[in-house]
Amino acid sequence: MKSTKFIYNKIIILILAILVFTISALTFNLSAKHQLESELMSYFFDIKAELNNGESEEEILERYSLVEGIHLSFYQDEDTLPYLDSNPQYIDEIDVDSLKNNLSEVYVEHSDSLDETYYYMTAYIPLSKFYVRVGLTETSPIIVSEYFLYIGPWLIVAIGSSMIYFSYRAYKKSLIPIKSQVKKLQNIMHEDLQVEYGDDLKNLAMIVRDSRKELTEQLHLTQIGEQKIKFILDSIGQGLVVVNASYQIVMFNKKASEIFGVSKEEVNLQSMDVLRSAGSIEKNISLVINTLLTKVYYEKIDGRIYKCNIYPINYSWIKVKEKNGAALLMIDVTDEYNSSNMKKEFFANASHELKSPLTSILGYQEMISSGLLSSEEELKEANEKTIKEAKRMRKIILDMLELSSLEKEVLRPIEKLDVYQQMKKIINSLKPQIIEKNIEVNLEKKELNVDMNYDDFEDMARNLLENGIKYNKPNGKLDIILSPEKRTITFKDTGIGISEENLVRIFERFYRVDKARSRQNGGTGLGLAIVKHICNYYNFTIEVNSKINEGSEFTIHLNS
Secondary structure (H helix, E strand, C coil), rough: CHHHHHHHHHHHHHHHEEEEEEEEHHHHHHHHHHHHHHHHHHHHHHHHHHHHCCCHHHHHHHHHCCCCEECCCCCCCCCCCCCCEEECCCCCCCCHHHHHHCCCCEEEEEEECCCCEEEEEEEEECCCEEEEEEEEEECCCHHHHHHHHHHHHHHHHHHHHHHHHHHHHHHHHHHHHHHHHHHHHHHHHCCCCCCCCCCCCHHHHHHHHHHHHHHHHHHHHHHHHHHHHHHHHHHHHEEEEECCCCEEEEEEHHHHHHCCCCCCCCCCEHHHHHHHHHHHHHHHHHHHHHCCCCCEEEEEECCCCEEEEEEEECCHHCCCEEEEEEEEEEEEEEEHHHHHHHHHHHHHHHHHHHHHHHHHHHHHHHHCCCCCCHHHHCCCCCCCCHHHHHHHHHHHHHHHHHHHHHHHHHCCCCCCEEEHHHHHHHHHCCCHHHHHHCEEEEEECCCEEEEECHHHHHHHHHHHHHHHHHHCCCCCCCEEEEEEEEEEEEEEECCCCHHHHHHHCCCCCCCCHHHHHHCCCCCCCHHHHHHHHHHHHHHCCCEEEECCCEEEEEEECCCC
């Protein structure tokens, strides 16, 4: 690079820096002004509407006196001084024509008495025959951005010029040792090559490039090969461990490091003993090395289930004294394993839960059809119990369908809901149960909104409210606490409580703390599972605190 080109490049960068700075400062200034004008218009139209509706100037002054930076002035027709002002120190005379000509327009004036620049808007109130002027003081972002618009470019020019000067001097000095080294390289490699030692680095770079070209290419190819291998091994989602016949680890990828909790550096050329669960792993690897047969088995590490595939390796780079090595590939199948178990458990529970009401229905109907129940009272009781069991069966099926819909994450319409109003409706619908147990329900009115599906909110809140009533003590208390600041909904009851060992399982399907009482109250064992799935669907979190015979507290943390 020549000196002139060096300087031109620096000047272009300096010009671009000035342009970028100026455009940024101007954009920021315009944005700040637009924000202030928007805020001013909002106050102006509110005040104008309130005055047109008959509110007095004193009421307006009192209401808006708390707004920071606002300036309100009231003028009689043809008066140059306000007869009422939000700032008693304001004594500036105004141009009446300016007042009249700027109706409903934003204009800027500097107040000498207040030593502030204001953005104003003026309105005439025909009802009371006076003018009202609403102003907001010029904000710090506007003042600072204007200051930078005037001073900034000159500062950049001064600083940039100094940097160009000193960098050019440093550039010239840096060429001296480079030229010296190039001369030495020339003598070693190409004695007949003539180099022009000016400010142009092109020829110097060519000599350095030629002298190092072959070595660089070889190093580059080696590095690329190593990077490819490392990238491929670390990108796969399975743990890979390769050992030689002496059971030393010669290859260990990132996933294997995560599984065993050790770094790759710690295990390099170390025996299998450095790994957890090494006993069973080493035993199976030894079997594969000696038999040259592939082995597949399952290993449990830190609560995760891994499918372990062990393959014999007979390549020369892995052999020790002509014995083969082995590769262990570990595939995490925990989710599939748990999903399979959950499905089995779910179908078993579902079958059991549906079997009970179905058995009752069939039993009563068989008794009726066989004539065992003949009196009107017995038939009435049998029909009532049959209907009750059928309704319970239907509720179980509907809850199961609801859970299935939530698990599939089926899209549902979202709307903004007023939590207080929705809670109030649900509480009113539960009045019979509340009155029956004489429960004191407290819901403080607070403004809290949430974006979610109406039916999902209904299911979530109703399940928690019903539990707070069902499992409460007679003459107990149920508090629903809304916190707009924390965006939480808390259901706190004085009921029977939940033991510590049951707390970890209450959100499981068909799990009941008290099975007899739950069935007696018409519970399906799916209510809290639905609540949990709804919370997961909307990225809410639910927290539970409970003590036996002291009550329970469920807190839902809404998303922001």
